Amino acid sequence: xxxxxxxxxxxxxxxxxxxxxxxxxxxxxxxxxxxxxxxxxxxxxxxxxxxxxxxxxxxxxxxxxxxxxxxxxxxxxxxxxxxxxxxxxxxxxxxxxxxxxxxxxxxxxxxxxxxxxxxxxxxxxxxxxxxxxxxxxxxxxxxxxxxxxxxxxxxxxxxxxxxxxxxxxxxxxxxxxxxxxxxxxxxxxxxxxxxxxxxxxxxxxxxxxxxxxxxxxxxxxxxxxxxxxxxxxxxxxxxxxxxxxxxxxxxxxxxxxxxxxxxxxxxxxxxxxxxxxxxxxxxxxxxxxxxxxxxxxxxxxxxxxxxxxxxxxxxxxxxxxxxxxxxxxxxxxxxxxxxxxxxxxxxxxxxxxxxxxxxxxxxxxxxxxxxxxxxxxxxxxxxxxxxxxxxxxxxxxxxxxxxxxxxxxxxxxxxxxxxxxxxxxxxxxxxxxxxxxxxxxxxxxxxxxxx
Amino acid sequence: xxxxxxxxxxxxxxxxxxxxxxxxxxxxxxxxxxxxxxxxxxxxx
Numbered sequence: 262x263x264x265x266x267x268x269x270x271x272x273x274x275x276x277x278x279x280x281x282x283x284x285x286x287x288x289x290x291x292x293x294x295x296x297x298x299x300x301x302x303x304x305x306x307x308x309x310x311x312x313x314x315x316x317x318x319x320x321x322x323x324x325x326x327x328x329x330x331x332x333x334x335x336x337x338x339x340x341x342x343x344x345x346x347x348x349x350x351x352x353x354x355x356x357x358x359x360x361x362x363x364x365x366x367x368x369x370x371x372x373x374x375x376x377x378x379x380x381x382x383x384x385x386x387x388x389x390x391x392x393x394x395x396x397x398x399x400x401x402x403x404x405x406x407x408x409x410x411x412x413x414x415x416x417x418x419x420x421x422x423x424x425x426x427x428x429x430x431x432x433x434x435x436x437x438x439x440x441x442x443x444x445x446x447x448x449x450x451x452x453x454x455x456x457x458x459x460x461x462x463x464x465x466x467x468x469x470x471x472x473x474x475x476x477x478x479x480x481x482x483x484x485x486x487x488x489x490x491x492x493x494x495x496x497x498x499x500x501x502x503x504x505x506x507x508x509x510x511x512x513x514x515x516x517x518x519x520x521x522x523x524x525x526x527x528x529x530x531x532x533x534x535x536x537x538x539x540x541x542x543x544x545x546x547x548x549x550x551x552x553x554x555x556x557x558x559x560x561x562x563x564x565x566x567x568x569x570x571x572x573x574x575x576x577x578x579x580x581x582x583x584x585x586x587x588x589x590x591x592x593x594x595x596x597x598x599x600x601x602x603x604x605x606x607x608x609x610x611x612x613x614x615x616x617x618x619x620x621x622x623x624x625x626x627x628x629x630x631x632x633x634x635x636x637x638x639x640x641x642x643x644x645x646x647x648x649x650x651x652x653x654x655x656x657x658x659x660x661x662x663x664x665x666x667x668x669x670x671x672x673x674x675x676x677x678x679x680x681x682x683x684x685x686x687x688x689x690x691x692x693x694x695x696x697x698x699x700x701x702x703x704x705x706x707x708x709x710x711x712x
Numbered sequence: 713x714x715x716x717x718x719x720x721x722x723x724x725x726x727x728x729x730x731x732x733x734x735x736x737x738x739x740x741x742x743x744x745x746x747x748x749x750x751x752x753x754x755x756x757x
Contacts, residue, residue, distance in 0.1 A: 280724035284717045324715040336722050343724075349732050357738030408735050591751050593720035598731020602724075602750055612738050669724065670751035701751065712719050 263337060264666035265293055268706045269572065275705065277666050279339035282593055283331070284709050288316050288324045300325075300332040343599050347657045352649070354404030357607070359614035359625040360395055362387040362424055363416035368450050368492060371483040372517060372545045372553060378416045380616070380629035386421040387617035392428040394638040395615045400439050402643075409436075412446045414614075414625055419453040429465050448472065448515075450484070451496035459503045467511060471500045474516040475528020475542070482521060483553070501536060513587060516542040519553035523562045526569040533577075533584040541587035544696060546626075546678065557692060564699045571703040575710045588700040591670070593708055602656075605672035609635065609651025623651055626677030633680070651676070654686060661689040670701045731755070 262277040265285075272290040274283040285293075295308045304325045312321055331337040364385045366378025378384065396411075403409055411432065413425050425447070432443045447462060448470040462469050473496060474480040481491020504512055514537040518525035525542055532540050544563070547554045555563065570586055577583040596602075606612065609623030616628055619638035627633045636643035656662040656673045665671075671694070676686040678693050736755055 276722065278724065279722035280720070281722035282719040284719065286715045289715045327713045327716050330713075331716065331718070335725075336718060339722070339725070343728055346728050346732070353734060356734060406734055410738050595723060595727070595755060597727075597736060597750050597755055599724050599728035600732035601736060601755075605750060607738055611734065672750040704751075708719055712717075 262298070262341070262664075262666060263293065265290060266702055268568065268702060269575075269710065271706055271709045273702075273705055273709055274337070275666060276337045276339055277669065278341045278343070279336050280593075280669065281331075281336040281339075282705055282708070283337070284712075286324075288312075288320055289328060291315065292321070292324055292328060296328075298338050300329050300338065302329060343603055344657045346600055347603055347655045349600055349604075352652060353607075353611050354406045355399060355402040355611055355613060356406040356408065357410040357412075357612040358395060358399050359412045359414050359612070360387070360392065360428070361414050361416060361614060361616050361625065361628060362392065362418045362421045362428070364617050365420055366415060366417040366450070367420060367452050367486065368417070369485055369487050369489075371485075372519060372547055372551075374546050374626065375416060376629065382616075382618075382629065385617045387424060389424050389427050389431075391615075391617060391619050391638060392424055393431050394619065396428065396432050396435075398615075398621075398638055400435070400441060403441065407440060407442055408444060409441050410444045410446065412448065412625075414448050417450050417453070418447055419449050419458060422453070422458060426461065444468075446470070450492070451499050452492060454496075454499040454503060459499075459506060462503065463507045463510065469503070469507075469512045470541075471496075471503070471512065471514045472516070473497070473500065473514050473532065474518070475522065475525065476531045479522045479528055480516075483517075483519065497535060504537060511539070513539045513541050515540075515587075517545050518542050518555075519545045519547075520555060520559060521553055523559060524566065526566045526573065529570055529584075529586065530573060537584070539585045539587070544692075546681070549682075555692065560692065560695055563696065567699050567703050571707050574707055578707075578711055589704040589707055591701070591704040591708065593705070599669070602669045602672050604655055606675070608676050609654075610648055623647070624677060626675070627680070630680070651686075659687050659689060661694070665694070665698075667694075667698045667701050671697045727755075 264275040266273055272285045274285055291312055295311050309321055364379045369377045399409055418425055429445055436443050444467040445465055446468040447466050450472045474484055477493040480493045484492055514532050529540055529542055544555045612624055614622045614625040614628055620634050621636040622628045623635055635647045654676055656668040659673050662668045662673045674689055674693055678690045679686050679688050682690040
């Protein structure tokens with residue numbers, strides 16, 4: 262299977278199953294329209310004759326020969342040999358956990374998937390006792406995995422900062438005993454950042470996600486305090502201070518775009534101009550009936566905006582003033598192994614989320630959907646049948662993914678999105694798919710432009 | 713080649729035989745919490 266497309270004056274051919282990416286001229290691009298999934302040593306008369314009105318016979322033959330060389334070398338129309346590896350993903354240890362240390366928040370963002378912080382279940386902070394049980398659960402269920410990851414999330418995790426500190430201290434105190442290496446991350450809205458907290462985050466967190474939607478008027482439209490005031494002026498100086506003192510450690514400034522800012526490239530550029538080098542902006546996940554939701558009719562405009570970001574990155578890269586956009590970072594030389602690519606995010610199988618009540622869910626996006634509860638730390642319950650169900654979610658068990666050109670880049674999409682929009686974790690959510698395919702096309706085009 | 717420029721060495725098949733150790737970063741922990749994509753991650757081997 263191949264995928265071919267034109268973008269920014271490049272003709273790009275992605276060979277899905279080998280991972281090879283080719284930039285081709287117009288002749289090769291057109292010849293590929295005339296051949297099937299195999300290339301014979303010599304072209305059929307039909308292939309040549311259908312293009313003789315555009316190109317001469319000699320250049321058609323030369324180009325065909327080059328395509329045949331690629332085919333012989335396994336770099337175009339390579340077969341899909343990976344389905345046999347899909348069962349490797351079953352019964353894997355749990356290696357990552359999202360710890361919702363606060364089902365409470367000091368903002369009331371209109372689009373919050375956590376129902377403005379409490380997941381619709383009442384405001385509550387996690388106790389240290391539950392946090393320790395979560396660490397113990399993760400270690401116990403992690404098998405031979407050495408690297409374990411814990412993301413402090415919410416709500417706003419800094420509303421429970423003392424417990425965050427003590428959980429980190431507890432995990433560090435026992436990790437060597439069990440031959441584990443904890444990597445901590447935290448997602449924050451920034452309001453409660455102080456010098457002390459910044460020092461702690463920069464010392465202990467291997468990655469930090471800082472929420473900001475971009476331009477002041479955009480950020481303050483939906484990211485508001487309980488008394489409806491914007492937060493841009495409070496958080497931006499704190500983020501700049503945190504990032505400056507963080508040196509080379511990972512961070513992302515991460516926003517959400519909605520129907521209100523379909524020109525979100527301007528928000529990304531604004532964040533880059535504030536001095537942030539690692540930026541992510543995501544489409545809102547919301548009820549399609551809400552006025553700010555992204556709908557199918559918005560896709561054309563969103564696609565244009567992704568291309569605008571890609572072109573901006575290329576220009577800035579050439580002038581040495583670039584920034585990283587999360588979805589456009591693709592390592593074409595290696596990247597993740599094929600097993601990881603067909604397995605996807607691992608939600609419900611190697612990744613779980615834990616609430617302040619000790620409830621365990623397949624991931625942070627499933628929290629609040631009680632019929633997807635997978636266990637409880639305090640009751641010492643865990644539904645291994647549900648884990649097994651999630652372990653079987655991969656690009657071969659999702660029928661739309663199996664035949665999709667982007668399957669080894671997207672890895673099957675988001676199970677929670679599938680559940681929320683389509684009612685089935687194995688049924689792909691069309692808008693999310695289209696957005697991801699466009700982002701992959703842009704990411705590959707950037708590689709082409711900078712090659 | 714005159715008509716085709718290949719951007720990368722195709723290593724997907726090779727990685728299937730060698731990969732699957734599971735020590736890489738969980739994709740959900742990366743940057744966004746809504747689009748837990750895999751392609752932009754690194755192998756830690």
